[in-house]
Amino acid sequence: MVNQQVALDSLFHALADPTRRAVVSRLLKGAAPVKQLSEPFKMGLPAFLKHLSVLEGSGLIRTEKQGRVRTCRVDAERLAAAEGWLSQQRAIWQGRTDRLADFVESQTSPEKTG
Amino acid sequence: MTNDTTLTISRLIAAPPSAVWNAWSVPENLAKWWIPAPIECEVVTLDLRPGGGFVTRMREAGAADFQPHVDGCFLEAIPEQKLVFTTVLAEGWQPAEPWLALTAILTFEARDGGTLYSARVLHKTPEDSAKHDEMGFYEGWGTAIGQLAGLVEPRG
Numbered sequence: 001m002v003n004q005q006v007a008l009d010s011l012f013h014a015l016a017d018p019t020r021r022a023v024v025s026r027l028l029k030g031a032a033p034v035k036q037l038s039e040p041f042k043m044g045l046p047a048f049l050k051h052l053s054v055l056e057g058s059g060l061i062r063t064e065k066q067g068r069v070r071t072c073r074v075d076a077e078r079l080a081a082a083e084g085w086l087s088q089q090r091a092i093w094q095g096r097t098d099r100l101a102d103f104v105e106s107q108t109s110p111e112k113t114g
Numbered sequence: 115m116t117n118d119t120t121l122t123i124s125r126l127i128a129a130p131p132s133a134v135w136n137a138w139s140v141p142e143n144l145a146k147w148w149i150p151a152p153i154e155c156e157v158v159t160l161d162l163r164p165g166g167g168f169v170t171r172m173r174e175a176g177a178a179d180f181q182p183h184v185d186g187c188f189l190e191a192i193p194e195q196k197l198v199f200t201t202v203l204a205e206g207w208q209p210a211e212p213w214l215a216l217t218a219i220l221t222f223e224a225r226d227g228g229t230l231y232s233a234r235v236l237h238k239t240p241e242d243s244a245k246h247d248e249m250g251f252y253e254g255w256g257t258a259i260g261q262l263a264g265l266v267e268p269r270g
Contacts, residue, residue, distance in 0.1 A: 010153075013172060013181055016213040057174075086119065086237065089216070093123050093233050099147035100231065101127045104137045108129040 011078070012088075014058035019043070020051050024060060024074060031073035034063070119237040127229045131194040131222040134229045138197060138220070144170075149183065156180050159205065162191040167205030185210065189217070196221050 014020055019041060026037060038048040052072065055061045059078045064071050127134055137143045141157035149155040152175040159167035166188045171180035187203040190196060197220040201212040219234040 010174065012214065013174075013183070016182055021213075086121070089214075089235060089237065090121050090123070093121060093218075093235055095150055096148065097123050097125045097231065097233060099150065100134070100137055101125055103143070103147045104127050104129045104133050104229075107137070108133050 010058045011060065014054050014060055017051065017054075019048075020055055023051065023055060023072075024079070027061060027072060027074040031071050034070045034072060037072060121235040121237075122232065123235075124230060124232040126225060127231050129228060131224050131229045134222050134231055135194040139193070154180075155183070161205070162188060162193075162197070164189055164191065165205070165207050166191070168199045169205075185212070194222055 015024070022040070023037060026032065026040075034049070034052065037052075038045060041048055052061070052063065056063055059075055061072050062075055064073075137147065139160070139162055141160045144160060145155040145157045148157070148170055149172050154173040154175075156171045156173070158169040158171055161167050168184060168186040168188055170183045172183040173180045184201065185204055186199045186201040187205055187207060188197070188199045189203075190198040198217065200215075200217040202210060202215050202217070204210045215238050217236040219236070221230075221232045221234075223230040223232075
């Protein structure tokens with residue numbers, strides 16, 4: 001359950017970057033090799049690969065190597081999960097509220113009020 | 115999917131409002147609960163006054179760098195009573211284009227020796243979000259609410 005919350009945060013984190021959103025947007029039109037994906041972006045390949053690894057880590061995209069070409073594709077299920085954004089937000093705030101209560105209650109023992 | 119874009123979450127906390135406020139207003143305390151472990155939270159700016167910045171960053175286990183998390187602006191801050199921030203503005207009322215636009219209204223009410231803590235979180239409508247999002251992210255994708263049920267850590 002905690003892991004699922006982490007997964008949510010990593011999903012939103014993955015989508016919080018314009019380059020990464022553009023990559024996902026491009027992949028919605030179909031799978032593409034890394035080299036072709038990186039072309040529109042004004043950044044070095046290492047920086048671009050870092051973005052891809054964040055996307056892959058969040059489960060939003062999957063990559064597959066055939067010979068010397070690595071192809072990326074969107075994981076539609078994961079993206080559909082991200083689309084349930086309001087329920088995701090609820091989960092995030094609910095988790096936050098629970099952790100806040102735990103934190104405060106663990107700080108305040110009955111014998112030292114205030 | 116509901117069309118209502120406001121979330122309300124309340125919880126009775128067994129500690130006075132001053133203690134709950136303290137968990138919110140001291141950066142090292144906030145960092146302990148704002149993001150679930152094992153993701154690390156860094157509180158960069160916590161300027162509790164109207165127009166004051168609210169910036170937190172996150173670092174996943176094993177990652178070298180902290181990444182953006184929340185970058186917002188406080189709209190209201192009444193110690194031990196109320197806190198309002200938005201991601202639509204950054205520090206000093208600077209307009210921003212956040213990935214997720216929200217306004218959070220947090221209230222701390224003394225109740226039965228404890229605190230009734232409530233978070234009301236306002237969002238744009240999915241249609242509005244789609245307009246602003248280069249991905250048209252909310253169009254044409256089925257929802258997956260079922261798999262998101264039961265995300266909450268169960269505790270009394």
